[in-house]
Amino acid sequence: MKTLHRFLIRLRNLVTGRRGDQRLREELEDYVAREAEANMQAGMSEEEARRQARMKLGAAEAIRERYHAEEGLPLLECLAQDTRFSLRQMRRSPGFTLVVVLTMALGIAATTTMFTVVYSTLLRSLPYPQSERIVAIHDTRIAGRSAGGLMTGPRFYDIEARNRSFSSLTFFYFDESTLVAGKKLPIYVNAAAANAGFWDVFDTAPMLGRVLNAKDDMPHAPLTVVLSYPGWQRLFGGDPNVIGEQVTLDQQTATIVGVMPRDFSAPAGVDFWRAAQFVPNSWGNYRGDGLRSFNVFGRLRRGVTPAQAQGDLDRIGEQLRREYPSSDGAWRFTSETLREDRYGHVQPALMALLIASALLLLIACINVANLLLSRATARQREVALRRALGASGRRVAFQLLVESGLLALAGGGTGILLAFALTRTAATSLPGILGRPGTIHMDGIVIEVALLISLATGIVFGVAPVLETRKVQLHSALKQGEARLGGSSGNWLRSVLVGVQVGLSLVLLVGASLLAESLWNLMKLPLGFEPEHLLTFRLALPWDTRPEVARNFYNDVQQRIENLPGVEAAGQINSPPMLDFHLRGSYDADWLPQVANQPAISADSRSIAGNLLVAMGTPLLAGRAFSAEDQVSTLPPVLVNEALVREFLPKGNPIGHHLLLDGQAHEIVGVVADVRGVSGAIAAEPGPAVYSPANADGSWHRYFLVRTNVPPEQVVKSIREQVYQADPRQSLGRIETMDQLLSDAVAQPRLNAAVVASFAGIALLLACVGIYGVVSYFAAQRTQEIGVRMALGATRGDITRLFVRRAMVPAAIGLATGTVVSLAADRLLRSQLYGVQPDDLRLYLASLLVLLAPLLVATLRPAIRAGKTEPMEALRTE
Amino acid sequence: MPHSMKSKKDVQPGTLALMVLKTLDVMGELHGYGIARRIEQISGDILFVNQGTLYPVLLRLEQEGAIASEWGPSENNRRARFYRLTRAGRKLLETEKHDWEQTAAIIARFFEVKAEDLA
Numbered sequence: 003m004k005t006l007h008r009f010l011i012r013l014r015n016l017v018t019g020r021r022g023d024q025r026l027r028e029e030l031e032d033y034v035a036r037e038a039e040a041n042m043q044a045g046m047s048e049e050e051a052r053r054q055a056r057m058k059l060g061a062a063e064a065i066r067e068r069y070h071a072e073e074g075l076p077l078l079e080c081l082a083q084d085t086r087f088s089l090r091q092m093r094r095s096p097g098f099t100l101v102v103v104l105t106m107a108l109g110i111a112a113t114t115t116m117f118t119v120v121y122s123t124l125l126r127s128l129p130y131p132q133s134e135r136i137v138a139i140h141d142t143r144i145a146g147r148s149a150g151g152l153m154t155g156p157r158f159y160d161i162e163a164r165n166r167s168f169s170s171l172t173f174f175y176f177d178e179s180t181l182v183a184g185k186k187l188p189i190y191v192n193a194a195a196a197n198a199g200f201w202d203v204f205d206t207a208p209m210l211g212r213v214l215n216a217k218d219d220m221p222h223a224p225l226t227v228v229l230s231y232p233g234w235q236r237l238f239g240g241d242p243n244v245i246g247e248q249v250t251l252d253q254q255t256a257t258i259v260g261v262m263p264r265d266f267s268a269p270a271g272v273d274f275w276r277a278a279q280f281v282p283n284s285w286g287n288y289r290g291d292g293l294r295s296f297n298v299f300g301r302l303r304r305g306v307t308p309a310q311a312q313g314d315l316d317r318i319g320e321q322l323r324r325e326y327p328s329s330d331g332a333w334r335f336t337s338e339t340l341r342e343d344r345y346g347h348v349q350p351a352l353m354a355l356l357i358a359s360a361l362l363l364l365i366a367c368i369n370v371a372n373l374l375l376s377r378a379t380a381r382q383r384e385v386a387l388r389r390a391l392g393a394s395g396r397r398v399a400f401q402l403l404v405e406s407g408l409l410a411l412a413g414g415g416t417g418i419l420l421a422f423a424l425t426r427t428a429a430t431s432l433p434g435i436l437g438r439p440g441t442i443h444m445d446g447i448v449i450e451v452a453l454l455i456s457l458a459t460g461i462v463f464g465v466a467p468v469l470e471t472r473k474v475q476l477h478s479a480l481k482q483g484e485a486r487l488g489g490s491s492g493n494w495l496r497s498v499l500v501g502v503q504v505g506l507s508l509v510l511l512v513g514a515s516l517l518a519e520s521l522w523n524l525m526k527l528p529l530g531f532e533p534e535h536l537l538t539f540r541l542a543l544p545w546d547t548r549p550e551v552a553r554n555f556y557n558d559v560q561q562r563i564e565n566l567p568g569v570e571a572a573g574q575i576n577s578p579p580m581l582d583f584h585l586r587g588s589y590d591a592d593w594l595p596q597v598a599n600q601p602a603i604s605a606d607s608r609s610i611a612g613n614l615l616v617a618m619g620t621p622l623l624a625g626r627a628f629s630a631e632d633q634v635s636t637l638p639p640v641l642v643n644e645a646l647v648r649e650f651l652p653k654g655n656p657i658g659h660h661l662l663l664d665g666q667a668h669e670i671v672g673v674v675a676d677v678r679g680v681s682g683a684i685a686a687e688p689g690p691a692v693y694s695p696a697n698a699d700g701s702w703h704r705y706f707l708v709r710t711n712v713p714p715e716q717v718v719k720s721i722r723e724q725v726y727q728a729d730p731r732q733s734l735g736r737i738e739t740m741d742q743l744l745s746d747a748v749a750q751p752r753l754n755a756a757v758v759a760s761f762a763g764i765a766l767l768l769a770c771v772g773i774y775g776v777v778s779y780f781a782a783q784r785t786q787e788i789g790v791r792m793a794l795g796a797t798r799g800d801i802t803r804l805f806v807r808r809a810m811v812p813a814a815i816g817l818a819t820g821t822v823v824s825l826a827a828d829r830l831l832r833s834q835l836y837g838v839q840p841d842d843l844r845l846y847l848a849s850l851l852v853l854l855a856p857l858l859v860a861t862l863r864p865a866i867r868a869g870k871t872e873p874m875e876a877l878r879t880e
Numbered sequence: 881m882p883h884s885m886k887s888k889k890d891v892q893p894g895t896l897a898l899m900v901l902k903t904l905d906v907m908g909e910l911h912g913y914g915i916a917r918r919i920e921q922i923s924g925d926i927l928f929v930n931q932g933t934l935y936p937v938l939l940r941l942e943q944e945g946a947i948a949s950e951w952g953p954s955e956n957n958r959r960a961r962f963y964r965l966t967r968a969g970r971k972l973l974e975t976e977k978h979d980w981e982q983t984a985a986i987i988a989r990f991f992e993v994k995a996e997d998l999a
Contacts, residue, residue, distance in 0.1 A: 025961070029912050029935055033931055037913070059932075060930065060932055065931060065932035
């Protein structure tokens with residue numbers, strides 16, 4: 003009670019600014035007067051009596067401080083006072099303040115931005131209720147390449163029937179179709195077709211209307227769709243009355259029943275969801291590879307761990323391998339959490355970038371510490387004066403810490419603002435999954451963490467100058483122009499800081515060069531096609547279009563495009579390179595032993611039509627391309643790529659041999675060059691691929707590849723018109739240039755390299771500033787010593803060498819340490835590297851040179867200036 | 881030098897408040913200088929009261945409500961701040977006195993204890 007009462011009085015004193023100064027002064031005056039009176043009575047002169055009285059009173063400042071400590075809340079008051087003082091100091095030296103704040107801001111901005119990205123993806127809960135219970139289930143080939151984890155329908159329904167771990171299971175597949183709303187032109191739309199379980203697994207309420215249910219998912223039920231937020235905006239301009247509206251979807255009537263909220267993106271990039279309307283026996287007895295298109299997710303039952311669920315899946319996989327050895331024998335189920343599924347592939351890159359940004363922050367902090375240290379030395383006299391006036395050592399230290407804390411907060415604040423801008427850019431321009439709307443955003447926690455980090459660094463790196471001032475000797479520091487010969491305390495600390503800074507910069511520089519080399523390696527890979535002047539777009543007829551109707555339509559479009567001005571060649575393929583499209587087939591070969599249920603060859607299968615090889619610029623290495631007859635043959639021939647020949651028929655001629663599929667023999671009539679990125683990943687070595695004539699199987703959706711001799715964008719409009727004339731119900735989708743697709747394919751490596759390179763650049767700049775500052779400081783501090791040395795016969799060269807040695811010895815130690823650290827740290831990058839080893843000696847040497855050259859310049863300038871000192875002047879300065 | 885401070889002891893921390901309270905109890909109203917001198921006098925000039933210690937203690941006691949102060953005329957036409965004990969202060973003094981006597985008694989017993997007493 004009493005304590006509270008006192009606290010309140012103190013708080014009132016603090017708030018009202020009421021100070022007992024007046025009262026204390028009166029008390030002290032009264033004391034001195036009375037004491038002096040007593041002294042005079044004892045026989046002293048008046049002057050002597052007052053002097054003795056004051057001496058007995060002691061240091062007035064110390065009494066005042068103790069009195070204030072009793073009166074107010076000393077800590078808060080000190081803080082307020084020191085803040086005012088520090089702000090005044092900062093105003094007095096704007097250059098110093100600016101450099102410190104900017105340096106801190108760079109470090110904090112880099113770290114905060116990276117942390118925001120990491121937090122948004124790897125730490126923050128995904129936007130579904132109990133999202134940790136959602137797992138992705140992949141179908142994985144026990145040996146060899148899988149189909150991107152995609153599953154067949156029958157296997158999905160087997161899991162659904164047999165599992166003991168999931169409360170609900172869902173599949174969805176991507177479905178592209180043509181939508182006509184009212185009297186508008188047809189629009190190419192991306193949809194996800196999902197089973198009813200989808201809405202239980204992701205368990206998110208719609209923003210408008212309702213989600214789909216089991217009734218919608220019955221075969222032949224009236225078509226219903228739920229719009230995504232972007233789809234709602236794009237197709238209906240965000241019209242709130244859209245619920246109940248009827249549209250034509252692939253020439254069938256569909257009703258819009260709901261709109262999902264903005265951040266619901268399972269999966270991202272679709273305009274709407276519709277019911278898949280499958281049942282377990284939709285596929286009859288067929289269980290084969292051609293059906294692998296399902297993305298599968300499950301919601302774990304309460305209390306079931308992901309590991310238990312995996313055990314359950316292993317059990318089901320084993321049963322299926324035994325029951326259907328021919329189709330399921332080579333496959334098993336794997337699972338991972340939703341977060342791993344979404345962000346697992348970017349995690350190593352993100353962690354590497356986060357570490358790089360932390361290194362940058364550390365370098366920035368070291369620079370700031372060095373600056374603070376130099377200033378602390380310059381302010382030794384001020385500190386000594388304050389100590390002499392009765393300020394305690396702790397009080398001075400507190401003030402210095404407040405100052406560095408304030409500088410750090412100012413830097414942190416600026417950095418956070420900068421990071422805010424960077425994050426907004428990043429949110430829309432990061433590649434792939436990171437750039438999805440709503441994925442990356444800053445929130446309170448990130449800002450708090452960033453502020454905390456800046457404050458902590460301010461205090462930690464403010465400690466060095468505090469330690470420095472602790473050593474201040476009052477009598478010597480107060481004497482103006484104390485001669486300094488030889489080393490001075492604190493210099494070793496500066497050297498260590500320089501060394502660490504240089505070492506860390508090297509780590510960043512090596513990382514950047516490794517990543518840049520990887521990017522270069524990726525970009526100069528032989529692609530197996532000519533990406534320039536190549537336009538791609540997609541057409542999709544309703545899936546149940548009869549083969550001859552599809553064939554006629556695509557032949558018509560092919561003709562029309564070939565006749566357009568500016569078009570050199572055009573062709574069709576079910577998926578062009580650089581797209582994440584998985585369709586694989588298992589084949590036997592007539593030259594290989596045939597084992598039941600173990601097809602010899604698993605290959606990417608692509609169906610082509612038109613003049614595809616010419617349009618793509620993929621060389622035909624042997625044999626011939628498909629003829630018009632091949633396209634309508636009932637037993638069509640195939641083309642294979644080099645990789646297939648290399649792997650399965652290295653010494654023979656494949657032309658005339660046959661691939662066996664479903665008991666039919668398809669003649670190999672030609673060999674084509676390997677095409678990189680067939681199923682999306684540019685870094686993957688091309689594997690075996692088989693091309694078949696698209697019209698022979700009458701596939702209903704195709705990409706067109708159009709080679710132009712004008713910029714590809716220019717022919718889009720006339721192609722649109724031609725397609726509309728061929729069939730007014732169709733529309734072009736996924737219009738892109740191959741250059742764009744390629745650039746997207748190397749977006750992550752390019753981002754890695756760009757980010758780390760810019761970090762390394764900043765680090766290099768900071769290291770140069772640091773070393774320049776330190777050498778200048780040494781030189782200024784030792785002006786007199788230079789004078790003495792020169793008077794004793796040292797040449798200018800000797801003096802310059804002295805300072806170069808002074809800076810370069812710690813720098814060299816830093817470089818050596820940095821090399822060792824790089825060797826260890828850059829292993830973390832291994833997963834991000836392509837065609838280069840993390841211990842590539844060339845890159846280390848190059849990085850060393852890149853780092854040494856500017857460092858040497860930064861050292862030489864002040865060192866040479868020191869060498870030019872006039873000895874007489876130097877001796878006279880102090 | 882009229883005042884040789886070498887032989888004098890500073891007041892032990894914590895005890896000064898008690899001395900202030902007792903001095904005011906005995907002397908009635910008193911100003912700061914007077915309190916210091918009286919304490920030194922009562923101690924037989926063994927103690928030296930540092931003003932830098934005294935004024936914060938006076939302030940604290942006032943904030944706790946144990947003493948009150950007001951400006952008043954003093955001798956020689958000088959104005960001074962006079963401190964006096966409040967009711968709460970008297971109670972506080974009683975408690976403190978009791979505590980202190982108890983502590984002193986305990987310490988005294990420890991000084992007098994002999995090995996055979998504990999046998």
